[in-house]
Amino acid sequence: MIQPIENADLSRLNSFGFESEAQFLIKAATDQDVCDAMNFAAQRDLPVLVLGGGSNLVLHSYVPGVVLQLSQTGYSLVAQENDNCLIDVEAGQNWHQLVTETVARGWYGLENLAFIPGTVGAAPVQNIGAYGVELKDRFVSLRAFDREVGQVVTLTASQCHFAYRDSLFKSICPGRYIILRIRLKLSNSYKPVLAYGALTQCLQNEAPEADEVLAAVIATRQSKLPDPVELGNAGSFFENPVIPVDQYKKLRMQYPQLVAFKDKPGFMKLAAGWLIDQAGWKGYREGNLGVYAKQALVLVNYGGGTVKDLRVLSEKIQASVYAKFGVSLSPEPRFYP
Ligand code: FAD
Ligand code: NAP
Numbered sequence: 001m002i003q004p005i006e007n008a009d010l011s012r013l014n015s016f017g018f019e020s021e022a023q024f025l026i027k028a029a030t031d032q033d034v035c036d037a038m039n040f041a042a043q044r045d046l047p048v049l050v051l052g053g054g055s056n057l058v059l060h061s062y063v064p065g066v067v068l069q070l071s072q073t074g075y076s077l078v079a080q081e082n083d084n085c086l087i088d089v090e091a092g093q094n095w096h097q098l099v100t101e102t103v104a105r106g107w108y109g110l111e112n113l114a115f116i117p118g119t120v121g122a123a124p125v126q127n128i129g130a131y132g133v134e135l136k137d138r139f140v141s142l143r144a145f146d147r148e149v150g151q152v153v154t155l156t157a158s159q160c161h162f163a164y165r166d167s168l169f170k171s172i173c174p175g176r177y178i179i180l181r182i183r184l185k186l187s188n189s190y191k192p193v194l195a196y197g198a199l200t201q202c203l204q205n206e207a208p209e210a211d212e213v214l215a216a217v218i219a220t221r222q223s224k225l226p227d228p229v230e231l232g233n234a235g236s237f238f239e240n241p242v243i244p245v246d247q248y249k250k251l252r253m254q255y256p257q258l259v260a261f262k263d264k265p266g267f268m269k270l271a272a273g274w275l276i277d278q279a280g281w282k283g284y285r286e287g288n289l290g291v292y293a294k295q296a297l298v299l300v301n302y303g304g305g306t307v308k309d310l311r312v313l314s315e316k317i318q319a320s321v322y323a324k325f326g327v328s329l330s331p332e333p334r335f336y337p
Pocket of ligand 1: 334
């Protein structure tokens with residue numbers, strides 16, 4: 001049975017550590033609890049926000065309506081087909097714990113996605129990705145409560161419209177689906193994905209085992225990214241901009257060191273962190289907010305910062321990158337409400 005908590009403190013439930021209060025916080029331990037929470041909100045005509053670990057959200061000081069947290073955790077093996085296994089994972093499961101436990105069981109494929117904060121239920125929302133692997137590469141389907149039809153539905157990978165840090169859930173119909181569990185296809189034999197130089201530099205040999213890659217990903221991320229428990233942040237604050245090849249060629253003439261990678265045909269992806277660094281922001285601090293000194297793509301809250309401060313700083317960064325390179329940056333985390 002659900003027990004709505006009124007005026008609930010969310011300060012510890014968002015990784016920026018912003019002071020925030022929810023009108024109602026409801027924890028759902030079962031699918032029935034999710035339905036009951038939706039009825040609770042509908043009867044009072046309240047909006048609903050699903051909250052995982054709060055590591056890709058910027059919460060305002062007051063969040064009206066219902067904040068719903070799914071607390072079901074765990075995973076189960078549903079099928080073993082040839083060299084592959086299918087697993088179902090509950091939405092409330094911690095993502096990184098899933099990665100380490102699957103590697104330990106010999107179910108491979110998630111190593112490059114280690115140490116990403118947050119929950120399994122949020123992973124499809126922005127099709128989480130790191131070091132050349134995205135959730136969509138291991139994804140089969142998910143079960144979600146569709147608020148429009150009031151039923152639990154199954155969505156396949158193609159129905160989820162996964163794209164670079166994007167999906168159906170993030171930009172096509174945000175808020176419509178409450179993801180309850182996901183099905184992944186992992187492999188019993190390890191095939192390393194070693195496209196990223198930052199990762200291969202940390203590895204001793206050319207054909208590493210899964211646990212070596214897992215350890216390298218964790219070590220690299222620990223050395224470069226701030227721990228949200230110590231320094232509030234939401235990871236990369238801006239998406240990497242994707243620009244037409246012609247624009248890239250002109251920029252490259254002006255900035256031969258420009259960091260860029262091939263994207264869809266006719267387009268190049270620029271490293272947003274490099275642009276921000278070159279515009280002089282790395283290590284900059286303004287009041288309680290700042291730009292992390294080891295990775296310019298991460299904005300940090302030194303404590304006591306507000307969403308307003310964050311908007312001011314991020315807009316200054318966007319304006320200066322645009323003035324220098326003619327490239328627009330878009331924030332990656334969702335501002336709510
Ligand atoms: P939240 O922030 O709670 O929610 C994010 C969005 O998903 C919200 O819109 C929310 O409403 C929605 N949502 C959450 N759960 C559900 C659900 N069950 N059903 C429907 N909607 C839901 N991201 C990457 O892609 N790659 C990285 O390498 C990476 N590194 C990071 C490193 C750091 C230090 C930090 C702080 C963040 C990083 N992130 C990264 C961003 C973030 O961790 C991921 O996007 C993660 O998946 C968010 O999970 P969460 O549970 O915290 O989601
Ligand atoms: P990095 O290795 O220093 O690389 C800088 C940028 O260059 C990254 O944004 C990455 O793009 C791109 N890149 C590097 N090598 C590439 C290659 N071989 N092919 C295509 N693109 C390449 O990046 P980092 O900041 O330390 O992060 C490492 C990984 O973790 C990245 O994949 C990054 O996306 C992920 N990460 C994400 C977040 C987040 O909040 N979203 C936070 C921290 C780290 P991509 O970003 O497209 O991979």
